[in-house]
Amino acid sequence: MRLIDQNKVTSNMKPRIVRNKIYKYIFLAATTLCLIVLAVLFARVLKQGLPHLDWQFLTSTPSRKPEQAGVYSALIGTMWMMAVVIPVTFIIGVGAAIYLEEYAKKNKFTTFIETNISNLAGVPSVVYGLLGLTLFARAFALGQSVLAAGLTMSLLVLPVIIVAAQEAIRAVPKEIREASYGMGATKWTTIYKVVLPTAIPSILTGAILAISRAIGETAPLVVLGIPLFLIQTPTSIFDSFTALPMQIYNWTGRPQAEFQDIAAAGIIVLLALLILLNSIAVLIRNKFSKKF
Amino acid sequence: MVNFKKLTLAIALTGTLALAACGGGSDDSSNGSNGSSGSNNEETGSKQQVLLDGSSTVYPIMEAVAEEYAGVAPEVDVSVGVSGSGGGFEKFTKGEIDISNASRPIKDEEAQAASDNGIEFTEFEIAYDGLSVVVNKENDWVDQLTIDQLKQIWIEDGSTKKWSDIDPSWPDEEIAFYSPGADSGTFDYFNEVVLEDEPIVQSATLSEDDNVLVTGVAENKNAIGYFGYAYYAENTDTLKVVPIVNPETNEAVEPTNETIESGDYAPLSRPLFIYVNNEAVKDESVYNFVEFTLENAGELATDVGYVSLPSERYEEALKTLEGLK
Numbered sequence: 001m002r003l004i005d006q007n008k009v010t011s012n013m014k015p016r017i018v019r020n021k022i023y024k025y026i027f028l029a030a031t032t033l034c035l036i037v038l039a040v041l042f043a044r045v046l047k048q049g050l051p052h053l054d055w056q057f058l059t060s061t062p063s064r065k066p067e068q069a070g071v072y073s074a075l076i077g078t079m080w081m082m083a084v085v086i087p088v089t090f091i092i093g094v095g096a097a098i099y100l101e102e103y104a105k106k107n108k109f110t111t112f113i114e115t116n117i118s119n120l121a122g123v124p125s126v127v128y129g130l131l132g133l134t135l136f137a138r139a140f141a142l143g144q145s146v147l148a149a150g151l152t153m154s155l156l157v158l159p160v161i162i163v164a165a166q167e168a169i170r171a172v173p174k175e176i177r178e179a180s181y182g183m184g185a186t187k188w189t190t191i192y193k194v195v196l197p198t199a200i201p202s203i204l205t206g207a208i209l210a211i212s213r214a215i216g217e218t219a220p221l222v223v224l225g226i227p228l229f230l231i232q233t234p235t236s237i238f239d240s241f242t243a244l245p246m247q248i249y250n251w252t253g254r255p256q257a258e259f260q261d262i263a264a265a266g267i268i269v270l271l272a273l274l275i276l277l278n279s280i281a282v283l284i285r286n287k288f289s290k291k292f
Numbered sequence: 293m294v295n296f297k298k299l300t301l302a303i304a305l306t307g308t309l310a311l312a313a314c315g316g317g318s319d320d321s322s323n324g325s326n327g328s329s330g331s332n333n334e335e336t337g338s339k340q341q342v343l344l345d346g347s348s349t350v351y352p353i354m355e356a357v358a359e360e361y362a363g364v365a366p367e368v369d370v371s372v373g374v375s376g377s378g379g380g381f382e383k384f385t386k387g388e389i390d391i392s393n394a395s396r397p398i399k400d401e402e403a404q405a406a407s408d409n410g411i412e413f414t415e416f417e418i419a420y421d422g423l424s425v426v427v428n429k430e431n432d433w434v435d436q437l438t439i440d441q442l443k444q445i446w447i448e449d450g451s452t453k454k455w456s457d458i459d460p461s462w463p464d465e466e467i468a469f470y471s472p473g474a475d476s477g478t479f480d481y482f483n484e485v486v487l488e489d490e491p492i493v494q495s496a497t498l499s500e501d502d503n504v505l506v507t508g509v510a511e512n513k514n515a516i517g518y519f520g521y522a523y524y525a526e527n528t529d530t531l532k533v534v535p536i537v538n539p540e541t542n543e544a545v546e547p548t549n550e551t552i553e554s555g556d557y558a559p560l561s562r563p564l565f566i567y568v569n570n571e572a573v574k575d576e577s578v579y580n581f582v583e584f585t586l587e588n589a590g591e592l593a594t595d596v597g598y599v600s601l602p603s604e605r606y607e608e609a610l611k612t613l614e615g616l617k
Contacts, residue, residue, distance in 0.1 A: 061359075061362075062355060062359070063355075063359050064352060064355055064356035064359055064592070064595060064596050143388075144371075144373070222374065222375065223375070223379075225345055225373045225375050225379065225383055225388075226373065227343075227344075227345070227371035227372055227373040228351065228355075228372060228373060228374050229351075229354070229355045229358050229359075229370070229371060229372035230369075230370075230371045230372075231358075231362050231369070231370070232369050240371055242371075246374075250348070250351070250374065252501070252503070253348070253500075253501050253502065253503065254352065255502070255503070255506075255520075255522045255523040255525070255526040255527075255597055256526055256597075257526070260503070
């Protein structure tokens with residue numbers, strides 16, 4: 001007697017294989033759709049912008065003549081702003097996540113706070129601009145400075161990084177933690193030597209998302225009153241500055257077609273800067289991702 | 293582990309730096325509040341600064357002026373923002389900026405806010421813009437419109453608007469509307485002259501990006517739209533401009549540099565303004581900048597697609613400025 005009825009197996013297998021294939025193609029379609037949209041956007045921007053992207057474009061300041069206009073002050077300004085945003089969001093964001101996950105008591109109040117942090121991620125960026133204007137620009141008298149804009153942008157992206165860091169810390173296996181305690185390590189030593197190195201790759205994924213959002217936001221800067229035309233570049237975080245997304249936004253709205261072309265060139269510069277920043281994060285992530 | 297230590301060290305270092313910087317910030321602000329007014333000019337001490345903010349419509353002119361001025365006086369740090377006419381006045385009436393760019397006159401409540409804060413100001417016209425009413429290139433029936441017809445076309449009256457409603461000899465086709473967003477000074481002006489506070493047709497496509505309006509009208513045979521003259525001037529090959537009947541002379545006038553400057557293209561010509569803080573103008577760098585603006589605005593406005601005022605108007609303005617010294 002045969003334990004397996006071959007005919008039954010064959011008849012059962014067929015629909016399963018078909019279903020398997022169907023799902024595969026659904027997911028493939030989802031991926032391709034995203035890639036096609038991205039490719040079309042990218043191709044259009046490259047086609048429009050590349051002919052205008054040259055050294056002169058990178059080293060010139062805003063101008064009424066499209067052929068003389070450039071992104072120098074905006075590029076340097078955006079870098080200054082990110083130099084504030086990255087350390088501030090990283091330290092405060094990861095710090096808050098560590099507190100919420102490791103130290104805070106798990107009660108209703110903590111849950112309430114956590115829910116609110118997640119909700120903050122969905123608040124329109126203009127609202128953060130208004131907050132920054134009242135709080136940083138006016139109450140702290142920081143004006144239209146790099147610091148005021150950097151802190152506003154940090155507030156905007158903090159929820160993203162806090163939620164990502166919380167998830168990352170939560171995902172650290174319990175056994176590793178217990179092994180550390182078993183060796184006599186204190187809570188802080190465990191966090192510092194065991195939890196964080198394990199969680200850092202996922203935290204950095206959150207950081208990449210946060211940086212990408214902060215670098216491209218225009219609305220909060222407009223509300224803060226960050227100038228658009230500025231020749232001088234900042235020498236400290238208390239100087240005023242101008243940023244790339246604002247230049248791009250302004251250029252796309254101008255009547256002359258040439259301005260729309262250099263807007264595309266500006267988008268390429270912004271993308272290049274973003275890829276540069278994110279690749280640093282990816283490098284660090286790869287270093288730590290082989291740990292456990 | 294060693295690597296992780298280095299990383300945390302690096303982050304800690306940048307963190308300390310940032311915190312130190314924040315500390316410096318609060319010091320700075322306390323100094324500012326000890327000072328007399330805490331305006332940006334004083335905070336930066338010896339650096340010569342001129343701060344402008346306001347309308348994005350006026351921005352191209354002031355960008356051109358600031359660009360040219362940097363060639364004449366490179367030591368002066370001119371910054372121009374684009375918070376919109378309203379946003380500019382908000383900062384201006386709080387004394388945060390020296391000059392406010394506006395595509396509409398200051399409102400009573402804004403002037404009130406200024407006087408509450410002890411700020412006196414002077415209004416200068418720097419250029420004209422001609423609101424251009426445009427239709428599709430293939431539209432061969434509309435050859436002129438009166439303000440009354442425009443109103444009939446644009447206000448919401450509950451019916452579906454067809455071209456034949458305006459003139460029975462025009463086609464029995466639904467009109468497609470393209471208008472600047474309700475926050476813009478362009479809409480404000482159109483509202484004042486044409487709509488007279490009646491609601492705009494609900495089917496209208498409103499966009500803050502005038503290029504969207506240009507494309508919309510260029511692609512739809514039954515479309516009508518309006519926007520600043522510069523957007524028409526850049527797209528004369530894809531759009532047809534509608535001559536508007538001047539109510540005083542009863543003649544249809546097409547917007548051109550000449551008709552807008554001479555005032556024949558009325559009532560859809562509008563002035564663009566700068567508002568200058570009288571106190572700030574006493575500062576030499578601000579005074580020189582405003583003087584430079586009034587001397588060159590006409591030519592530079594034409595460069596960026598607006599229309600210059602008659603030259604005697606600039607001379608009058610310069611005299612007014614001298615009185616503020």
